[in-house]
Structure formats: structure tokens, C-alpha cells
Amino acid sequence: MSTIRIPQIVPTPNEDSERLRKAFQGWGTDEKAIIWVLGHRNASQIKKIRESYQQLYNESLIDRLHSELSGDFEKAVVLWTLDPHERDAKLANEVLKKSKKNIDHLQVIVEIACSTSPHHLMAVRQSYCSLFDCSLEEDIASNVAAPLKKLLVGLVSSYRYDREVIDGNVAELEAAKLREAIEMKQLDHDDVVHTLSIRNVFQLRATFQLYTQKYGNPIDQDIKSCGTGDLESLLQKVVWCIDRPEKQFAEVVRASIVGFGTDEDSLTRAIVTRAEIDMMNIKGEYNNVFKTSLDSAVTDDTSGYYKDFLLTLLGARL
Amino acid sequence: MSTIRIPQIVPTPNEDSERLRKAFQGWGTDEKAIIWVLGHRNASQIKKIRESYQQLYNESLIDRLHSELSGDFEKAVVLWTLDPHERDAKLANEVLKKSKKNIDHLQVIVEIACSTSPHHLMAVRQSYCSLFDCSLEEDIASNVAAPLKKLLVGLVSSYRYDREVIDGNVAELEAAKLREAIEMKQLDHDDVVHTLSIRNVFQLRATFQLYTQKYGNPIDQDIKSCGTGDLESLLQKVVWCIDRPEKQFAEVVRASIVGFGTDEDSLTRAIVTRAEIDMMNIKGEYNNVFKTSLDSAVTDDTSGYYKDFLLTLLGARL
Structure with missing residues (x-):
């Protein structure tokens, strides 16, 4: 579930473009107005605003945002405004x-x-x-x-089938193949790459579940215990992204703020790419695992308009 | 280049649909009219005819063709009428x-x-x-x-870049990798599969050319001399389809008619799938290699409306 708050009556793309144009003009930039407009629209609405802005003012909205804004705020707003x-x-x-x-x-x-x-x-x-x-x-x-x-x-290269079709025999067979690859520490075996690349996500979730039932541990744990190499780490993330994307992105947010300093690029990426998809689930997962809210983590580790923009995407009423 | 002959003034999709409807109605089917309409339209025109036919008569043109026609003629016309x-x-x-x-x-x-x-x-x-x-x-x-x-x-799974961008270093490197795989008889090596799957066709053609310059033989010959297995045969066809599709399809047509009997399914496939793409080149290749025309090969090995339909797609004026 998305965390974006879209007003009940959405202004037309032309009205939004005019609002943005005003925010760019005159002395300084009205960052709050930019957040107010773009932070409260979804991807298809923003696409229309970009088109209407181009038509009205004969300039690219993205280019203008680049020239008006700076730093992490600029990166986040531009990333959000792209298709x-x-x-x-x-x-x-x-x-x-x-x-x-x-x-x-x-x-x-x-x-x-x-x-x-x-x-x-x-x-x-x-x-x-x-x-x-x-x-x-x-x-x-x-x-x-x-x-x-x-x-x-x-x-x-994958183009997975996108409806929920699960074949119990395939789950059985492929759980066993994954197990064999893990036991032999052959994690780059063709069977592993094929299974993870071609099966639909519902099928893979069933296969992972069966793996746990048959062999005792969740498959991501067993992969991790194969070794500390890059392949093991990356495969663990593959399993998370397929099985529970909220786990992957809660971890990304966490890693971006723990320790000294903040990895703003990762934080921005996680929030911008998932705000409209499953940010509500990511917040829930974050809360469960880290016993603190994702919003407060963002509040503590960011500042200024950048913070305001991220919190807007997270559904805060500023 | 295509061999389809499209009239200078093309009837509207509605007119074509009416013509087809008439051909289906009454005593027997007017096969000649079906060939006359569908054999002289390209894929995007046929798509519009299908839509208009559905709208006018509330039935699927494909279903109706199935019920009106039979045998190889039916298969060929239906295959041609699909998107x-x-x-x-x-x-x-x-x-x-x-x-x-x-x-x-x-x-x-x-x-x-x-x-x-x-x-x-x-x-x-x-x-x-x-x-x-x-x-x-x-x-x-x-x-x-x-x-x-x-x-x-x-x-x-490939989605090749579709413009002509060739990198000489990549050609050098990948020709050497292909050579190594051929020498080691490891034709299913990851490098072979990656190279053939991800590179754009212009790049691959340059790589194949360089291979011949450096190692003496065309790569498809060297692949064939690795062994007589299925992988060698299939890889040879991969090289043909990338390097010179006209070679692949001239061979398919030839194989479909030589010997006792005709493999109509293969003959139909070659002509129907390539008529609008490069059938003119395939005819040229066929003529060069087999010293006889592809049209006369079709005339000798087929009969009835099936023959008339294939010859129409090949550009004959019947």
C-alpha cells in the first residue's frame, strides 16, 4: 500500500504546472510549493504535469527542477518526478x-x-x-x-508470468535443486539462476516456503551460511525482493541511517521507488524489526526541505 | 524486402470485411476471394480488418476462417491472419x-x-x-x-539494443572467447550464451566477421565441426538467424521440399513469417544456393488453394 496523500480533488495538470512555474519565478524558489504539488501526486499524474509544463512553458520540468534545487533535496525531487x-x-x-x-x-x-x-x-x-x-x-x-x-x-532478462499460478510439483523439484546447490556451495549453478529468473513470484514464494518446511531453515539463512562472499549476499537480497520486498527496503533504510552519517542516496531511493507501491508495509516491517518508526528515523537523520519531502512521501501531514 | 503486393488503393477495413463475409456465405466458400483480400494486405491492415469484422458481424474472423477452410490452406491463412x-x-x-x-x-x-x-x-x-x-x-x-x-x-530473454553500434574491442574480445569455447568444445559456456543473447546484431555480425579473419573459417563452420550433436546444429542456426536470416529461411524452405513428400508446416512457417520482412532476400539466397527459384519449388511441391495462397504471399500475380 502506498503512503502518498493525494487530495480528493486533484488540480488539473495545467493548474499544477502554473503553481510550479510560480514557485520557480521571482526572488528565490518556493520549495514548499514544489513539495506541496509534486509530493502529493502519483506517477501518472506527474507524467501529465511534465507534459503540460513542457507545452505551456516550452521547457523541461526536470531541467528546471535541476536548476532551481540543490543537494539531496534536488536529487530526491528529480528522481520522484521521473517516470x-x-x-x-x-x-x-x-x-x-x-x-x-x-x-x-x-x-x-x-x-x-x-x-x-x-x-x-x-x-x-x-x-x-x-x-x-x-x-x-x-x-x-x-x-x-x-x-x-x-x-x-x-x-x-526475466519476464515473469504475473498471475498467481502455483505448481506443487515444480515447488518440490526446485526446492530440492536449490537445496542441492546450497549443499554443494554451487550458488551460481544454472538451475539456481534459471529458477530465480524465470518463475513467477507466487511460485517462488511457494518454493521458498516448501524449502523451509523440508529443510528446517528459511532459504535466505541457508544461503547466508554458505559463505560471506558477494554472491551469498546478493542472493539473500534476491530472496527478500521476491519473497518480502518490505524486508529488503526496511533493511535498506536501516543501513542508510545507522552508524555515523547518513547514506542519503540509498534512503532517497528506498522511499522514492516504494512510496507508491508498498511503503505502508515497509513501515510496518521497520517497526516490527527495529522497534522504532521509519518516520522518526527519517526525522532524526535528515533536515530541511529534503526531510520535508521524504516525510511527505511517507504520508506525513506537514 | 517484402514480397506482398498491396494494391495502390486499399479498400477500407469495412469493405474488406464485407468482401470476406460474402466469401463465407452461401453455397461453399469463395477461397479465391479470401486469398484476394488477405493475401494482399500487411499485418497492420489485417489487424484492422479483424477488428472491423468482429464489430460488424460479432464473430471472430479467425474462428470463421477455421470453420470455412481446411488442411494446409486453413493453417496458412489463419497463421497469416494472426498478429x-x-x-x-x-x-x-x-x-x-x-x-x-x-x-x-x-x-x-x-x-x-x-x-x-x-x-x-x-x-x-x-x-x-x-x-x-x-x-x-x-x-x-x-x-x-x-x-x-x-x-x-x-x-x-534477450532485449538487444536495436541501433548500429559496434565496439571493435568487444568484437576482438568476444571473437576470442567464442574461439576458446569452440576449441575446448564447451559450446554451452556462459560466455557463449551471454555473447549470443545480449549483443546487438550489428555487433555480433562484426564479431563473426572478425572471427573469420582471425581464425580462417566462418564461425558456423567451426561450430559444426565441433560435433554432430543438437547443440552444434542449433548454434549454427543461431549464427545464421543473426548474421544472415535469408540463409536460415532458404534452408528451411529447401529442407521442407527435398526428398519424398513435403513438410508443409515448415514451408508455411517460412513464407508466412518472412513474407513481410525479407522474403525478397530469401528468394535471392535460394536462387544463388540451389540454382532454382523458390517460386518454382513451391509450385512443384504444393497444390490447390494452398499453393495459390503461398504464391500470392511470394508476390505472384495469379
């Missing part, structure tokens, strides 16, 4: 172009491939080709080493 | 559901994955999910054994 598939294509590209990539970076690609709809993933791949002159898979192949490359190429 | 992505989804499913699958069957999936546009392949995957309640990849995984499974899942 979700374009946003994910940009997030994936940003990660792949980093000279040093760790699991915290590569998990972004897992999130895009495993915790969004099949249709969305296809749109991300199309956007990626349009924006970056090569396919997402090619950039993974050039920038990530084996065995992570093999797993990630498989995952981003 | 190209739905047609390919059905062809793939038909192959995967066969109890005994040989290379002549599985090559159909290679053709769909490697000799059509990335956008078309995505649409085929979407159609497959809608029609058959699971993904194309799932059906491959359940119905094809390793190592062909691995290759086919990789190929159908």
Missing part, C-alpha cells in the same frame, strides 16, 4: 558506472529486477536502451564480474 | 508441446529470438503469457533438456 521506468534505468546505470561497485550498489539492480512488475522491468530495459545507447544486460556484462554477472543478467 | 507476435507465440508453444522435439522443431524458437526485432520478441513474450498461462522461458525450462535449455532461455 518510474526511466528512474530505475537511471538508478541502474548510475550503479553500473561506479568504478568500485559493492553489494550495496548492485542490490539496486536486484530490486529493479525482482521487486517490481514484469511489465515495469520490460519498460526499464526499453528506457535503458533509449537513454544509454546499449542494453542493460550489456552494461552488466561489461561492468560486473562472474559469478554476479551471470545472476544479474538472468534476473534483469 | 505477428501472437503467431510466433503460438508457433513456439506448438513446438514446445510436441512429445518428441528435434532440431527442426527447436529452430523455430531460435528464429523467433534471433531473426526478429527486439520489440517484436518482447511482444511475443507478452502474448505467450496471455495465451498459455506461463512464460515462454518456463515452458522452455520444462520441456527442453540441458544444454539446449540454457541456450534457448538466454536467447528468448
Whole structure:
């Protein structure tokens, strides 16, 4: 469930564009008005505002936001204002172009491939080709080493069936294959990559459940106990993103604020990409696991308009 | 280049629907009129005719064709009248559901994955999910054994970049990797599957060309000389479909008519799926290699309305 608060009577895209235009003009920028408009619209409404803004003022809303805002606030508002598939294509590209990539970076690609709809993933791949002159898979192949490359190429290439069809025999067979790979410590086996990439999420959840019933532990735990390598870590996140995305994103938020300083990019990503999808569940999960509210974590670790914007997406009435 | 002859002034979809309706009514069916209309329209025109027919007569044109026609003629006309992505989804499913699958069957999936546009392949995957309640990849995984499974899942999952961007270094590197796999007879190596699945066709053609320059033989020949197994045969067809689809389809037509009897399903598939894409090139290739025209091969091996329909798609003026 979404946490965005959309007013009961939504202004027309033209009215919203005019409001934004006013916020940009004159002495300084009216950041509150920007938050007020964009923080209370969903992706399809924002798409219409972008189109209407372009038509009315012959300039790109995204470009204008870039020039008016700065810092983490700018990044968050721009990311939020992009089409979700374009946003994910940009997030994936940003990660792949980093000279040093760790699991915290590569998990972004897992999130895009495993915790969004099949249709969305296809749109991300199309956007990626349009924006970056090569396919997402090619950039993974050039920038990530084996065995992570093999797993990630498989995952981003998936087009999972999207209705709830579960085959008990498949669950039985594939739980056993996953078990065998874990016991043999062959986590990059073709069977593992195929199973995690091609099955629909309902089927995979049934397979994971059966795994726990048959072998005693949740599969993500058994994967972790195979070793401390990157493949084990990434596979654990694959299981979370498929089985309980709220777990993955609660962990991302937590990791972004614990310790000294805040990882604003990760915090922004988690909130912006999930606000309209399942942020309510993520809040619940966060509360259960960390015994404190996600909102108060954000309040304590951020400030200024950036904080206000994130809290708006989290459903606060500012 | 296409071989379809579309009249300069195309009747409206409603006029075409009325013509077809008349052909179905009364004593017997007017097959000539059906060929006259559907054999002279392209896929987007036929789509509109299907819609208009449904609206005017509250029945599906496809269903009516099934009930009015029979045999190879029925199969060919129905296949031609389907949306190209739905047609390919059905062809793939038909192959995967066969109890005994040989290379002549599985090559159909290679053709769909490697000799059509990335956008078309995505649409085929979407159609497959809608029609058959699971993904194309799932059906491959359940119905094809390793190592062909691995290759086919990789190929159908591809979304290749579709513009002509060639990187000389990538060609160099990947020609060497392909060579190594051929020398080690490890044709199902991850590097082979990745290279053939993720690169754009222009890049792959450059890689194949460089391979020939560096190692003396065309890569499809070297693959064939690795062994006589199914993987070698299928990989050869992958190279053809990427490098010179006209070669693949000229071979399919040839194989369908040589020897005793005709393989009508393969002949129909080759002509129906390529008539609007590159049938002119396929005719040229056929002529060069087999020293006889593809049209005369069809004339000699088929008969009746089936023959007339195929020749119409091949551009004959009957």
C-alpha cells in the first residue's frame, strides 16, 4: 500500500504546472510549493504535469527542477518526478558506472529486477536502451564480474508470468535443486539462476516456503551460511525482493541511517521507488524489526526541505 | 524486402470485411476471394480488418476462417491472419508441446529470438503469457533438456539494443572467447550464451566477421565441426538467424521440399513469417544456393488453394 496523500480533488495538470512555474519565478524558489504539488501526486499524474509544463512553458520540468534545487533535496525531487521506468534505468546505470561497485550498489539492480512488475522491468530495459545507447544486460556484462554477472543478467532478462499460478510439483523439484546447490556451495549453478529468473513470484514464494518446511531453515539463512562472499549476499537480497520486498527496503533504510552519517542516496531511493507501491508495509516491517518508526528515523537523520519531502512521501501531514 | 503486393488503393477495413463475409456465405466458400483480400494486405491492415469484422458481424474472423477452410490452406491463412507476435507465440508453444522435439522443431524458437526485432520478441513474450498461462522461458525450462535449455532461455530473454553500434574491442574480445569455447568444445559456456543473447546484431555480425579473419573459417563452420550433436546444429542456426536470416529461411524452405513428400508446416512457417520482412532476400539466397527459384519449388511441391495462397504471399500475380 502506498503512503502518498493525494487530495480528493486533484488540480488539473495545467493548474499544477502554473503553481510550479510560480514557485520557480521571482526572488528565490518556493520549495514548499514544489513539495506541496509534486509530493502529493502519483506517477501518472506527474507524467501529465511534465507534459503540460513542457507545452505551456516550452521547457523541461526536470531541467528546471535541476536548476532551481540543490543537494539531496534536488536529487530526491528529480528522481520522484521521473517516470518510474526511466528512474530505475537511471538508478541502474548510475550503479553500473561506479568504478568500485559493492553489494550495496548492485542490490539496486536486484530490486529493479525482482521487486517490481514484469511489465515495469520490460519498460526499464526499453528506457535503458533509449537513454544509454546499449542494453542493460550489456552494461552488466561489461561492468560486473562472474559469478554476479551471470545472476544479474538472468534476473534483469526475466519476464515473469504475473498471475498467481502455483505448481506443487515444480515447488518440490526446485526446492530440492536449490537445496542441492546450497549443499554443494554451487550458488551460481544454472538451475539456481534459471529458477530465480524465470518463475513467477507466487511460485517462488511457494518454493521458498516448501524449502523451509523440508529443510528446517528459511532459504535466505541457508544461503547466508554458505559463505560471506558477494554472491551469498546478493542472493539473500534476491530472496527478500521476491519473497518480502518490505524486508529488503526496511533493511535498506536501516543501513542508510545507522552508524555515523547518513547514506542519503540509498534512503532517497528506498522511499522514492516504494512510496507508491508498498511503503505502508515497509513501515510496518521497520517497526516490527527495529522497534522504532521509519518516520522518526527519517526525522532524526535528515533536515530541511529534503526531510520535508521524504516525510511527505511517507504520508506525513506537514 | 517484402514480397506482398498491396494494391495502390486499399479498400477500407469495412469493405474488406464485407468482401470476406460474402466469401463465407452461401453455397461453399469463395477461397479465391479470401486469398484476394488477405493475401494482399500487411499485418497492420489485417489487424484492422479483424477488428472491423468482429464489430460488424460479432464473430471472430479467425474462428470463421477455421470453420470455412481446411488442411494446409486453413493453417496458412489463419497463421497469416494472426498478429505477428501472437503467431510466433503460438508457433513456439506448438513446438514446445510436441512429445518428441528435434532440431527442426527447436529452430523455430531460435528464429523467433534471433531473426526478429527486439520489440517484436518482447511482444511475443507478452502474448505467450496471455495465451498459455506461463512464460515462454518456463515452458522452455520444462520441456527442453540441458544444454539446449540454457541456450534457448538466454536467447528468448534477450532485449538487444536495436541501433548500429559496434565496439571493435568487444568484437576482438568476444571473437576470442567464442574461439576458446569452440576449441575446448564447451559450446554451452556462459560466455557463449551471454555473447549470443545480449549483443546487438550489428555487433555480433562484426564479431563473426572478425572471427573469420582471425581464425580462417566462418564461425558456423567451426561450430559444426565441433560435433554432430543438437547443440552444434542449433548454434549454427543461431549464427545464421543473426548474421544472415535469408540463409536460415532458404534452408528451411529447401529442407521442407527435398526428398519424398513435403513438410508443409515448415514451408508455411517460412513464407508466412518472412513474407513481410525479407522474403525478397530469401528468394535471392535460394536462387544463388540451389540454382532454382523458390517460386518454382513451391509450385512443384504444393497444390490447390494452398499453393495459390503461398504464391500470392511470394508476390505472384495469379
